Amino acid sequence: MSRALDKCAVRAHPLIGFARAVGFVAMLAAVGPAASRAQSPSSNLDVPTTKLLAIGTFTAQGAPDKWKPLLAAEVRDTVRLYLAGKIDQWYLKQDQSGVVFMMNVTDPKEALELLGRFPFGQAGLMEFQIIPLGPIAPLRVLLTEPAK
Numbered sequence: 001m002s003r004a005l006d007k008c009a010v011r012a013h014p015l016i017g018f019a020r021a022v023g024f025v026a027m028l029a030a031v032g033p034a035a036s037r038a039q040s041p042s043s044n045l046d047v048p049t050t051k052l053l054a055i056g057t058f059t060a061q062g063a064p065d066k067w068k069p070l071l072a073a074e075v076r077d078t079v080r081l082y083l084a085g086k087i088d089q090w091y092l093k094q095d096q097s098g099v100v101f102m103m104n105v106t107d108p109k110e111a112l113e114l115l116g117r118f119p120f121g122q123a124g125l126m127e128f129q130i131i132p133l134g135p136i137a138p139l140r141v142l143l144t145e146p147a148k
Contacts, residue, residue, distance in 0.1 A: 049106045049132040051088070054115060057098040062125040070119040077118045086114060098126060108132060 058067070067074075078101075081087045089102040105111045108130040120126035 047134040047137045049134050051133045052103040052105050052108060052111045053131040053133055054101040054103055054111055055093075055098065055129045055131070056100070056115070056120075056126045057093075057129070058120075058126055059124060061123075062120070066123065067120060067125050070123060070125070073119045081114060106132075 078087065078090060082090065085104055087101050088104050091100045092098075093100060101115075103111050105114070111130050112128060115121055115128050118126070121128075
């Protein structure tokens with residue numbers, strides 16, 4: 001039985017190392033902005049925006065009696081953006097206060113313009129917070145060669 005445990009430990013070892021590296025990178029991401037600014041003022045500027053997170057929330061005017069008649073048109077417009085490749089993933093917030101889209105758009109103004117054309121936006125029933133996303137810059141630390 002101990003041999004079986006030893007084999008599991010050997011198999012798990014690379015995963016443990018990977019988990020530790022991921023934890024280290026997460027720690028770097030948490031402290032990275034301040035630390036990387038101290039080393040290089042432009043290091044945060046060269047992270048490209050690759051996607052946008054769009055968090056839609058019903059406004060005070062977004063009562064069910066206002067949005068229910070527009071729902072079918074809202075869904076059709078969402079499907080159109082999905083089929084056009086502008087929306088990658090879409091979700092309903094668990095508290096049902098709005099939606100979340102992962103968008104294949106890099107310009108926040110473009111995203112707001114696209115989403116503002118939806119019936120809920122036109123009626124003032126929903127507003128979006130746009131969050132630009134990009135690669136985790138502290139991962140670059142893993143690409144540097146160790147000092148010899």
